[in-house]
Amino acid sequence: MANLLLELALAIGAAGTLLAVVRLVKGPRAASRAVALDVLTLITMPMMAAYGLYAGRQIYLDVALVYGILSFLGVTALARYADRGV
Amino acid sequence: MKQIISIIAIVTIGFVLWQLVPIAMPSGFGAVTHHYVADGLKDNGGSNLVTSIVVNYRGFDTLGEVTVLFLSVSGAAFVLRRRSGLEVQEPVPASEIVQTGARMLFAPIVVFGAYIFVHGHLTPGGGFQGGAVIASGVLLLLLANRDRALPHGLLSWVESLSGFGFVLAGLAGLIVAGSFLANKGVLPLGQWNRLVSAGVIPIIYILIGLKVGSELSVLLDVMVHAAGDEEAN
Amino acid sequence: MVHHIVGAVFVLIGALFLFLGALGIVRMPDLYNRMQTGTKATTLGNVLTMLGLGIMHPAWLLKLTLIALFVLFTNPISSHALARAAHRVGVPMTPLTVKDTLKDKKPVVKEAEV
Amino acid sequence: MNIVTWLNLVDLLVCLVVIISAIGAAVHRNLLAATVFAGVVSLAISFLFLRLAAPDVAMTEAAIGAGLSTVIFLIAVRRTEEVEGKDQ
Numbered sequence: 001m002a003n004l005l006l007e008l009a010l011a012i013g014a015a016g017t018l019l020a021v022v023r024l025v026k027g028p029r030a031a032s033r034a035v036a037l038d039v040l041t042l043i044t045m046p047m048m049a050a051y052g053l054y055a056g057r058q059i060y061l062d063v064a065l066v067y068g069i070l071s072f073l074g075v076t077a078l079a080r081y082a083d084r085g086v
Numbered sequence: 087m088k089q090i091i092s093i094i095a096i097v098t099i100g101f102v103l104w105q106l107v108p109i110a111m112p113s114g115f116g117a118v119t120h121h122y123v124a125d126g127l128k129d130n131g132g133s134n135l136v137t138s139i140v141v142n143y144r145g146f147d148t149l150g151e152v153t154v155l156f157l158s159v160s161g162a163a164f165v166l167r168r169r170s171g172l173e174v175q176e177p178v179p180a181s182e183i184v185q186t187g188a189r190m191l192f193a194p195i196v197v198f199g200a201y202i203f204v205h206g207h208l209t210p211g212g213g214f215q216g217g218a219v220i221a222s223g224v225l226l227l228l229l230a231n232r233d234r235a236l237p238h239g240l241l242s243w244v245e246s247l248s249g250f251g252f253v254l255a256g257l258a259g260l261i262v263a264g265s266f267l268a269n270k271g272v273l274p275l276g277q278w279n280r281l282v283s284a285g286v287i288p289i290i291y292i293l294i295g296l297k298v299g300s301e302l303s304v305l306l307d308v309m310v311h312a313a314g315d316e317e318a319n
Numbered sequence: 320m321v322h323h324i325v326g327a328v329f330v331l332i333g334a335l336f337l338f339l340g341a342l343g344i345v346r347m348p349d350l351y352n353r354m355q356t357g358t359k360a361t362t363l364g365n366v367l368t369m370l371g372l373g374i375m376h377p378a379w380l381l382k383l384t385l386i387a388l389f390v391l392f393t394n395p396i397s398s399h400a401l402a403r404a405a406h407r408v409g410v411p412m413t414p415l416t417v418k419d420t421l422k423d424k425k426p427v428v429k430e431a432e433v
Numbered sequence: 434m435n436i437v438t439w440l441n442l443v444d445l446l447v448c449l450v451v452i453i454s455a456i457g458a459a460v461h462r463n464l465l466a467a468t469v470f471a472g473v474v475s476l477a478i479s480f481l482f483l484r485l486a487a488p489d490v491a492m493t494e495a496a497i498g499a500g501l502s503t504v505i506f507l508i509a510v511r512r513t514e515e516v517e518g519k520d521q
Binding site: 059062063065066069070073076077080083084085086 | 176177178179180184191194195198202209210211215219222225226228229232310
């Protein structure tokens with residue numbers, strides 16, 4: 001039961017990924033695409049953690065942790081690009 | 087036109103790779119693979135088989151990879167060296183939130199990178215990943231303030247000494263156990279799944295992590311400070 | 320056994336919030352509104368999912384809390400920097416905008432396509 | 434044996450994300466957008482590596498793809514030209 005609910009949550013998350021990709025493809029400017037990248041990262045991170053629990057391996061959390069720590073760098077760098085800061 | 091050609095190329099390559107899948111993925115394992123899987127953990131005392139293969143059985147490859155990274159950073163530094171007397175457009179300073187965030191997050195990011203390469207023989211990750219995370223921390227500092235000067239002398243010393251240490255560890259294996267980068271007999275293997283275990287593997291991973299981290303930091307610094315052609319005009 | 324179900328329900332609600340955040344960035348009319356949903360809803364979904372996973376498996380709670388904390392720390396930094404830079408380079412707002420407090424701040428630098 | 438679960442749907446959707454963003458990164462003329470697409474490719478690939486039970490590779494992809502490669506691309510774009518073939 002709990003595993004089925006986890007699978008369902010993963011499927012909902014994956015559907016959300018596809019929606020964010022719609023914005024990624026459409027997004028009129030790079031800034032909108034950066035927002036889509038941000039959302040994609042924030043969806044994938046809990047998906048990784050949930051899949052780690054589903055597979056029963058704690059080490060998968062380390063990958064989610066790496067994303068949690070480093071994912072904001074890309075968007076920040078794009079913002080600093082607009083400021084001519086890189 | 088160019089886009090159509092690209093799409094056709096992608097589809098063709100995808101089709102060819104799809105056809106190659108059964109050839110590239112043999113159903114069974116070879117003798118070497120069997121040896122790695124069966125004896126890898128016993129030989130090296132680490133709990134991460136991938137680490138045993140990367141650092142011990144294929145340690146020479148890793149040494150080569152680190153050297154390739156060093157060469158590429160040297161090449162980038164040579165090509166993009168700072169040219170003086172050019173007009174560079176002044177950047178808008180980063181807001182206080184970004185600067186404070188960079189100051190606060192730098193230490194946790196570096197500690198996390200160190201955690202990754204110190205635990206390389208127990209959990210996924212290792213020298214290269216940890217070094218990349220540390221370089222990301224340096225990148226955050228550079229994003230907050232482009233003009234921040236990195237301690238180049240320290241970085242080059244760390245880089246050179248860790249490369250030297252890697253070769254020394256390999257030579258120790260050659261002297262004691264008879265093959266370059268051998269693990270058995272150089273240091274005690276210790277207790278399984280402990281932080282201090284697996285012989286020289288953690289030491290080599292720490293050295294790789296320091297080397298990769300300093301190299302990537304220097305690369306970022308060189309790229310951020312290089313005056314490109316756009317600004318030169 | 321019951322904590323498994325409770326945690327899974329939390330995870331499901333979190334996933335729903337993540338989905339709604341993704342739906343929001345597709346439906347919203349301009350960049351600033353997209354950032355509203357794209358950061359707030361997904362941050363909530365993230366924290367809820369981590370909480371649910373922690374209820375399901377209390378031994379992992381430390382690492383999950385660490386992930387949630389890092390998301391709570393880093394996400395505002397990046398979205399703030401992006402919003403500030405976007406306003407500075409003059410990313411257009413939707414015609415439905417009622418009030419722009421920073422309207423008199425003229426764009427300082429013009430970037431072609433950010 | 435061959436039961437279709439929700440996880441297969443997840444795999445399928447994530448593969449779709451990889452393909453769409455890879456095509457986007459390849460054909461987009463605005464290099465900033467292509468950089469963002471490349472970041473999404475490495476994100477989704479990293480999840481697929483986890484599904485294939487290769488956390489080491491997934492972590493490498495995460496550490497490189499999340500911050501470093503995106504920013505290095507951005508710096509390279511800043512130093513060169515924003516739009517591919519602008520001067521032709």
